[in-house]
Amino acid sequence: xxxxxxxxxxxxxxxILLYGLERLEYRGYDSAxxxxxxxxxxxxxxxxxxxxxxxxxxxxxxxxxxxxxxxHTRWATHGQxxxxxxxxxxxxxxxxxxxxxxxxxxxxxxxxxxxSEGFTFKSETDTEVAVQLIEYYYKGNLLEAVSKAVDxxxxxxxxxxxxxxxxxxxxxxxxxxxxxxxxxxTGNFIASDxxxxxxxxxxxxxxxxxxxxxxxxxxxxxxxxxxKEIQREKAYIDWDxxxxxREGYQHFMLKEIYEQPKVVKNTLSAHIxxxxxDLSDTLLTPEYCREIKRISIIGCGSAYHVGVVxxxxxxKYTRIPTEAVLASEFRYTDPIIDNHTLVIxxxxxxxxxxxxxxxxxxxxxxxxxxxxxxVVGSSIAKEADSVxxxxxxxxxxxxxxxxxxxxxxxxxxxxxALSSTRGLISxxxxxxxxxxxxxxxGKIETVxxxxxxxxxxxxxxxxxxxxxxxxxxxxxxxxxxxxxxxxEISYIHSxxxxxxxxxxxxxxxxxxxxLVVAVATCEKLFDKxxxxxxxxxAREANVLCITQNKSFNAASAVTDNVFTIPNTHEMLTPSLxxxxxxxxxxxxxxxRGCDIDKPRNLAKSVTVE
Ligand code: M6R
Numbered sequence: 001x002x003x004x005x006x007x008x009x010x011x012x013x014x015x016i017l018l019y020g021l022e023r024l025e026y027r028g029y030d031s032a033x034x035x036x037x038x039x040x041x042x043x044x045x046x047x048x049x050x051x052x053x054x055x056x057x058x059x060x061x062x063x064x065x066x067x068x069x070x071x072h073t074r075w076a077t078h079g080q081x082x083x084x085x086x087x088x089x090x091x092x093x094x095x096x097x098x099x100x101x102x103x104x105x106x107x108x109x110x111x112x113x114x115x116s117e118g119f120t121f122k123s124e125t126d127t128e129v130a131v132q133l134i135e136y137y138y139k140g141n142l143l144e145a146v147s148k149a150v151d152x153x154x155x156x157x158x159x160x161x162x163x164x165x166x167x168x169x170x171x172x173x174x175x176x177x178x179x180x181x182x183x184x185x186t187g188n189f190i191a192s193d194x195x196x197x198x199x200x201x202x203x204x205x206x207x208x209x210x211x212x213x214x215x216x217x218x219x220x221x222x223x224x225x226x227x228k229e230i231q232r233e234k235a236y237i238d239w240d241x242x243x244x245x246r247e248g249y250q251h252f253m254l255k256e257i258y259e260q261p262k263v264v265k266n267t268l269s270a271h272i273x274x275x276x277x278d279l280s281d282t283l284l285t286p287e288y289c290r291e292i293k294r295i296s297i298i299g300c301g302s303a304y305h306v307g308v309v310x311x312x313x314x315x316k317y318t319r320i321p322t323e324a325v326l327a328s329e330f331r332y333t334d335p336i337i338d339n340h341t342l343v344i345x346x347x348x349x350x351x352x353x354x355x356x357x358x359x360x361x362x363x364x365x366x367x368x369x370x371x372x373x374x375v376v377g378s379s380i381a382k383e384a385d386s387v388x389x390x391x392x393x394x395x396x397x398x399x400x401x402x403x404x405x406x407x408x409x410x411x412x413x414x415x416x417a418l419s420s421t422r423g424l425i426s427x428x429x430x431x432x433x434x435x436x437x438x439x440x441x442g443k444i445e446t447v448x449x450x451x452x453x454x455x456x457x458x459x460x461x462x463x464x465x466x467x468x469x470x471x472x473x474x475x476x477x478x479x480x481x482x483x484x485x486x487x488e489i490s491y492i493h494s495x496x497x498x499x500x501x502x503x504x505x506x507x508x509x510x511x512x513x514x515l516v517v518a519v520a521t522c523e524k525l526f527d528k529x530x531x532x533x534x535x536x537x538a539r540e541a542n543v544l545c546i547t548q549n550k551s552f553n554a555a556s557a558v559t560d561n562v563f564t565i566p567n568t569h570e571m572l573t574p575s576l577x578x579x580x581x582x583x584x585x586x587x588x589x590x591x592r593g594c595d596i597d598k599p600r601n602l603a604k605s606v607t608v609e
Contacts, residue, residue: 002087002101003027003073004179005196006160008170009187009217014061017071020189020196021051026245027193028394029073030081030377034058035088035097037167038066042097046086067187067217068167070160072099075394076376078107079124089128091135092119096142096163098131101192102177103391105155105269126155134161142166143214146173147227150212156266158207160190170215174207176262178247181205183234187217194237195245205232251596253397253489257582258448260405261441264575266391267406268413268437275434277417283368283386284414289421293340295322296367298330298358300606302400302484303346306372306407308477309574310344313411317419317571327354331361339366344414347371348395348403349605350378359383372410374403388414397597398604399489401582404481405444408575412437415571436569440576443566447579450563454580457544457561458587461515462490468506468536469496469581471519472529478519478574482581489599490589499532512540517581520547520555521565521573533558544584546577 003024007016017034032054033046043064047053051073058064072087079085088097104110107126110133115121119132130153138145142163150157156176162169172179172190182189182197182204189197190213194204207213210225211232222232239248249255271278295314297307307324314322325333327345337343343362347355350373359380362369371384374392381387390406416433419425425433461467467486469479476498483496497506499518510516516536520529526547533543537558545559548567555562565576589596 002075002192003029003196004070004099004101004158004160004190004192006070006099006162006170006172006190006215007187008068008215009184010067011186012061012065013067013069014058014064016200017069018051018055018058018061019199020191021054021071021073023195023198023241024073024193025051026396027073027075028396029075031083031086032071032073033086033088034064034069034071035090035162036064036066036069037162037164040164042090042094042162042164044088044090044097046083048081048083048086068162068170070097070099070162070170077103077389077391078126080377084123085125087127089123089125089131091131093135095165096131096135096138096161098127098134099160100127100130101158102156103266103270104130104153104157106153110152130157130159142169142171143212143223143227146171147212147223147225150175151225158192168216172207172213172215174211175209179207181207181213181215181220183220188215188220190215193245193247194239195241198237198241202237203234204237205234207232251397251586253399253401253586253596256395256397256402257579257586259393259402260579261444261448263390263392263402263406264409264444265441267409270391271388271413272434272438275431277413277420277434279388279413279417282388283370284417286421288368289418291340292320292342292418295320295342295344296335296337296362297322297324297344297346298327298355298362299346300327300352300354302404302481303348303355303407305477305481305484306346306404306411307344308480309408309474310411310415312474312477313415313571314418317415318422318424320418327352327358330358335361335365337362337365337367339368341367343367343369345369345371345380345384346407347380348374348390348392348400350375350380351605351607352380353607356380356383372407374406398599398602399485399585405575405578408578409440412571433569433571436572440568440572443568443576444579446566447576451583453563454583455587457563458584458591461542461544462588462591464492464515466493466509467515467517468510469494469517469519470499470502470529470532471496472499472525473522474574475519475522475525475529475577478577478581479517481578482517482519482585485582485585486588488602489585489596490592490594491600492588499529502532502535507535507539510536510539510541514541516541516543518543518545518559519577520545520551521577523548523551523570526551526554530554530558546580548573
C-alpha cells in the first residue's frame with residue numbers, strides 16, 4: 001500500500017521525508033518521490049524501484065532544499081510503475097503538488113470534465129486528476145480549493161497537498177484511508193502511518209473521515225467538510241517502531257485479515273459502474289463472452305483454491321465447462337486448450353514460477369488469457385492478454401488472506417458478468433446478486449467482530465495433532481483453503497475432503513477427539529454434509545461446524561461447536577466462510593507459539609519451479 005509523509009518546519013524537509021519513506025518501505029512499493037518548496041517553486045524528485053534510487057538521485061536529500069515538503073511511496077494501482085505515474089503529482093501550472101493513498105473511483109468522469117476545460121495529463125493515474133481538480137477550483141485559497149475538489153471525489157483517499165503560492169501551509173485530508181498529523185519540536189508532520197514520524201515525535205492527532213487539516217510550522221487547525229473549524233485531540237503513542245508498522249496488530253496476518261472488508265469493497269467497486277458490472281477494459285467483452293467454449297483456471301496454493309470456487313460458480317451460472325488446475329500440473333498434462341478456451345491465471349504476487357509457466361503454455365496453445373493479479377506490473381500481469389487487478393495492497397504475511405478474498409470478489413464479478421451476457425441470469429437475480437455482493441464487506445466486518453469466539457475455539461483445539469476439514473461443493477473449496485491456512489502457520493497436520501469421500505478411506509483416521517471442521521454453508525447440501533458429520537460423530541470425533549445463521553439450530557443439534565456467518569446469497573458464502581477459518585488458524589498458531597508471519601520453509605513468492 002502507498003505511504004505518505006509530509007513536513008513543515010525549521011529543518012530541511014528532504015532528509016526528513018526520505019527517512020519517513022524508509023520507515024514506510026515495509027508496506028511494499030514500486031516507486032517513490034518527494035516535492036519540496038524552495039524560493040518560489042516546487043521541486044520534485046521521483047525514482048522507480050527501491051528508495052535508495054531516490055536517495056542517490058537527491059544525494060540523500062541534499063540536492064532538494066527547502067523546509068516544507070511531501071513524500072510518497074507508491075504501490076501501483078492505476079498505471080505501471082514509472083516516474084510519470086509516481087507521486088508527488090503537480091498541477092498543470094506546477095504550483096500545486098499532491099501525494100495520495102487510496103483510489104479516486106470516479107477519476108475517468110472528472111478527467112473527461114477537466115479535458116473539456118483544456119487541462120492536460122502527464123500520467124495514467126487517478127491522483128493527477130485530483131491535483132488538477134484542485135487547480136480547477138483554486139482561486140487564491142488552497143483550503144477552499146481542496147475542500148471543493150474532495151467534495152467531487154468518490155472513493156477513498158488520504159491526500160497531502162502543498163502549493164508554491166502558500167509556502168507556509170501543508171494541507172491534509174482523508175476519507176477511508178489513514179492519515180495523522182504529528183506535532184514535532186522543529187515543526188509538524190503528516191503521515192499515513194505513525195512509523196514515518198516516530199523518530200521525531202510521539203504526539204499525534206488522527207484525522208477522521210472528511211477532516212481537513214491545515215498544518216503550519218507552529219500549529220495545526222482542523223476543519224470539517226463545511227470548513228467549520230473543529231477540534232481533534234492529541235494522542236501520545238507509546239508503541240515501538242515495529243508495533244507501529246503493524247498498526248497495533250500483533251501480526252501482519254491479523255492486520256491483513258482485518259483489512260478484508262476494505263479490499264473486497266475496493267476490488268468490487270472498481271468494476272461496478274451505475275449498478276452494472278463493467279469488465280469492458282478486459283478481454284471479457286460481451287462478444288467474446290458469448291464465444292467461450294471452455295474455461296481453465298490455473299493457480300497454486302490459495303490461488304488454486306479460488307480456482308476451485310470458480311469452477312463451481314462458473315459451471316453453475318454460465319454452463320461453460322470449467323476446470324481448476326494446479327499450475328504445477330498443468331504443463332505436464334498435455335492440456336486440451338484451443339482458441340475457444342479462456343484461461344484464467346490467478347496469482348497474488350504475479351511472479352509464481354509454475355503459474356507463469358502455465359500461462360506461457362496456455363498462450364502457446366492459442367488460448368486467450370486473463371490474469372487475476374495483485375501486484376501491478378508483475379510478470380504475469382505483463383504476459384497475460386488481459387488483467388484484472390485485485391486491489392488488496394501489499395500482503396506481507398506469507399499466509400494469504402486479503403488477496404485471497406479479493407480474488408474471490410473478482411471471481412464473483414466474472415461469473416455474474418458472464419452469466420448475464422449469456423442470458424442465464426434474470427435481471428432481478430442479477431440485481432439481487434450485485435446488491436448482496438456490495439453487502440459482503442459489511443458482513444465480513446460482522447464475522448470479524450466475533451473473533452473472541454474463534455480465539456476460544458482455538459484454545460480448545462490447538463493441541464490436536466491432526467485436524468480434518470470437510471465440505472461439499474463450494475464448502476469443499478473453502479475446506480481446502482481452511483486446511484491450508486491451518487497447516488501452513490500452525491504446523492498441525494491437516495487435510496480437506498469432499499464430505500462424500502470420507503467413507504472411501506479417510507474415515508479410518510478418525511479417532512475419539514479428532515477435530516473435524518465441517519463447512520456447511522451450502523443450503524442445498526446441508527443435509528448431506530450433516531450425514532457426514534454423523535459418520536464422524538459416530539467415531540467420537542469433535543465437530544466444529546461453520547454455517548449460516550439460519551442453520552444454527554440444525555447444526556447445533558448434531559455438532560459440538562457452531563460458528564455462524566451472516567446469511568447470504570448462495571454464490572457468495574465463500575467470502576464469509578473463509579474468515580472464521582483464517583482466524584481459527586491464526587489463533588491456533590498463536591497458541592502454539594508459531595512464527596505466524598514467516599512460517600518455516602515457506603516463502604511469500606515462489607519464483608522457482
Ligand atoms: O503469489 P501467488 O498467489 O501466485 O502464490 C500462490 C501460493 O504460493 C500461495 O497462495 C500460497 O499457497 C500461500 N502461502 C497460501 O497462504
